Amino acid sequence: MNLQDHIKLYNEAVFDSDRDRALKVVHDAVAQGVSPEDVVFEMVLPTMNLMIKAVSEDFNANLAQHFLTARIADAVTAEMIPKFKKLPEMVGRVVIGTAWGDLHTLGKRIVIGCLKARMIDVIDLGVNVPAERFVDEAVAREAPVIGISALMIHTATGENGCRKVRQILQERKLEDSIKIIVGGAPFRFHPQIFKTVGADTWAADAVTAGKVIEDLLQEARR
Amino acid sequence: MITGMDRLTAAIRGETADRIPVFCNLLDQGARELGMSPQEYYARGEHVAEGQIRMLRKFGHDNVWSLSYVGKEAELLGCRKIAYAKDGPPNVEDFVIHTPADIGKLTVPDDVLAHPMFAEVRKCLDILRREVGGRNPICAYITSTMTLPTLLMGMEKWMELLFLGPAEMRDALLAKCHDFFVKEVSAYRRSGADVVVYSNPFGSTDIVPMKFFMAQSLPWIERDLRAIGTNGVVYYCGMARMNQVIETVFDHTGIGAYYVSPLDDLAEAKRIIGGRGLTCGVINDIKLIDWSEADVRQEVRRILEAGMPGGRFLFGTGVMPLAIPEANIRAMLEEAYEFGSQKREMNR
Ligand code: B12
Numbered sequence: 185m186n187l188q189d190h191i192k193l194y195n196e197a198v199f200d201s202d203r204d205r206a207l208k209v210v211h212d213a214v215a216q217g218v219s220p221e222d223v224v225f226e227m228v229l230p231t232m233n234l235m236i237k238a239v240s241e242d243f244n245a246n247l248a249q250h251f252l253t254a255r256i257a258d259a260v261t262a263e264m265i266p267k268f269k270k271l272p273e274m275v276g277r278v279v280i281g282t283a284w285g286d287l288h289t290l291g292k293r294i295v296i297g298c299l300k301a302r303m304i305d306v307i308d309l310g311v312n313v314p315a316e317r318f319v320d321e322a323v324a325r326e327a328p329v330i331g332i333s334a335l336m337i338h339t340a341t342g343e344n345g346c347r348k349v350r351q352i353l354q355e356r357k358l359e360d361s362i363k364i365i366v367g368g369a370p371f372r373f374h375p376q377i378f379k380t381v382g383a384d385t386w387a388a389d390a391v392t393a394g395k396v397i398e399d400l401l402q403e404a405r406r
Numbered sequence: 407m408i409t410g411m412d413r414l415t416a417a418i419r420g421e422t423a424d425r426i427p428v429f430c431n432l433l434d435q436g437a438r439e440l441g442m443s444p445q446e447y448y449a450r451g452e453h454v455a456e457g458q459i460r461m462l463r464k465f466g467h468d469n470v471w472s473l474s475y476v477g478k479e480a481e482l483l484g485c486r487k488i489a490y491a492k493d494g495p496p497n498v499e500d501f502v503i504h505t506p507a508d509i510g511k512l513t514v515p516d517d518v519l520a521h522p523m524f525a526e527v528r529k530c531l532d533i534l535r536r537e538v539g540g541r542n543p544i545c546a547y548i549t550s551t552m553t554l555p556t557l558l559m560g561m562e563k564w565m566e567l568l569f570l571g572p573a574e575m576r577d578a579l580l581a582k583c584h585d586f587f588v589k590e591v592s593a594y595r596r597s598g599a600d601v602v603v604y605s606n607p608f609g610s611t612d613i614v615p616m617k618f619f620m621a622q623s624l625p626w627i628e629r630d631l632r633a634i635g636t637n638g639v640v641y642y643c644g645m646a647r648m649n650q651v652i653e654t655v656f657d658h659t660g661i662g663a664y665y666v667s668p669l670d671d672l673a674e675a676k677r678i679i680g681g682r683g684l685t686c687g688v689i690n691d692i693k694l695i696d697w698s699e700a701d702v703r704q705e706v707r708r709i710l711e712a713g714m715p716g717g718r719f720l721f722g723t724g725v726m727p728l729a730i731p732e733a734n735i736r737a738m739l740e741e742a743y744e745f746g747s748q749k750r751e752m753n754r
Pocket of ligand 1: 247250288290291292294295331332333334335336337338365366367368369370372373386387388389390391393433474475476477495496497498549553556557560561605607612643644645646647692724725726727
């Protein structure tokens with residue numbers, strides 16, 4: 185089997201949300217001489233990008249699919265990176281957490297899985313994160329992007345969530361160097377509210393979030 | 407005088423009343439109306455009943471709720487920590503299930519009706535039944551077997567167990583959740599609830615793939631419905647979409663009412679359900695927060711135009727966020743009352 189065959193099998197397993205099959209494809213590929221670098225950069229990442237394309241073309245992707253795609257990508261990347269010939273260059277760093285008052289972890293967790301597979305360094309601030317902490321951590325860790333997840337309308341639009349993060353960035357004159365991206369159910373029901381809460385951008389799902397954040401980080405490097 | 411119950415009954419039977427039934431789900435707004443914090447408000451059944459009755463008087467919609475917040479179900483199963491916000495709904499703060507062993511330890515109360523955590527719900531239902539029973543449909547919110555674990559262990563851990571196993575542990579938990587589900591429905595019905603909103607996001611293909619729905623979700627839906635019957639049951643996916651599964655759910659369970667997501671194509675839902683059941687057209691209440699009154703009215707008309715032809719239609723909302731201005735609530739309801747009147751229905 186050549187690399188193209190492995191890619192095809194991996195692709196099918198991921199689109200079927202079959203973690204065990206995907207992992208088996210990866211292990212078979214490595215056993216047959218595919219390099220860990222090729223597994224990540226030729227199999228995992230392109231498959232995620234295909235998923236983004238499919239989602240944007242109204243392929244009926246569901247939560248389970250995003251969840252399992254992220255889990256698979258996260259697991260494969262974690263296993264392959266230590267086997268790389270030299271450590272991969274990271275695209276950049278992000279701090280991410282759920283908004284103040286919000287205890288829901290899943291959205292953030294899935295986004296993190298997708299980011300790691302893109303060689304993005306993620307700092308997970310956990311749940312119920314005060315606005316000050318988002319900014320303090322972003323500054324301390326030199327992360328040009330803050331990600332905020334919120335599952336309910338009052339945590340997405342409330343005064344202690346993204347709005348306050350924006351206010352602090354403004355007060356500390358950090359708006360040019362730190363960008364805010366938001367996500368979570370309310371933003372999907374109302375695709376305009378990311379603007380009213382003062383975010384720079386948003387993403388409707390985790391695989392797309394990976395790409396949007398990667399773009400933000402590329403911009404920050406310029 | 408025509409009552410909310412008359413309107414609902416007429417719509418279910420495919421007859422006409424003065425107007426279509428209108429369900430408006432104002433929960434946290436009751437606390438604001440009574441000038442209380444959500445925590446104070448939800449602590450007492452009489453507060454919630456009073457809040458619901460005041461909402462009804464103020465806005466004139468058709469239904470009332472015995473629901474305080476969804477996390478109540480976790481409390482009936484041992485959760486002792488609820489996080490209260492001042493500007494939003496209460497949330498489960500501490501999960502009952504942290505470890506696999508906790509699944510074994512989970513105990514389902516024999517009689518939910520007699521459970522101390524149900525006492526305030528029961529008080530609320532007693533008052534509602536006395537004050538508006540028979541005139542306004544009293545709604546109960548019941549989380550389906552397959553969705554209930556999210557309240558006990560969180561969405562993340564449940565997705566893991568559901569999709570990645572171990573299967574025996576998953577099935578053991580589902581069996582307990584089903585047992586609780588049946589007892590909970592019985593408790594609500596015995597206390598006077600007329601409408602059972604069967605909340606099942608895991609029965610939506612927004613959450614799970616179709617293959618999984620057929621293999622896993624559907625059998626549990628069938629089991630749930632075989633146990634409680636379809637009387638007064640409304641299929642609801644927590645505002646996730648359901649058009650892809652309506653036909654199957656109907657064929658396999660006979661559920662007669664569907665609370666369609668605002669993200670579904672309503673006209674399509676109506677075509678699928680047709681004359682067989684009640685189509686509930688639901689407004690995107692998150693957009694109600696910042697729409698202008700004119701936008702609100704236009705959206706209500708759009709929904710009614712898609713759903714009313716052929717009758718058997720109800721207009722409804724999700725769990726209305728507190729941030730929605732009262733003027734928009736009024737504009738929405740006025741438009742639904744006016745545009746949903748019999749005169750217009752007959753003219754179509
Ligand atoms: C499943 C569900 C439930 C379940 C499970 C809840 C739980 N514990 O997680 C049940 C039925 C129990 C439930 C209960 C409630 N729910 Co509910 N629920 C849903 C539903 C259907 C899906 C939510 C979900 O978990 N999705 C999975 C997550 C992972 O998806 P997500 O957050 O959208 O994340 C994706 C993207 O948005 C993105 N993303 C996420 N975070 C981030 C961050 C960044 C930076 C980026 C870029 C992207 C990104 O990537 C993710 C993966 O693709 C939604 C409606 C819907 N269709 O979305 C309502 C919804 C979230 N619920 C809602 C509400 C109100 C509630 C309750 C508070 C009701 C009440 N009054 O009690 C309770 C709270 C229960 C509790 N926690 O105590 C509202 C919230 C809006 C509002 N009105 O405030 C919603 C939106 C429904 C609605 N339209 O009214 N719910």
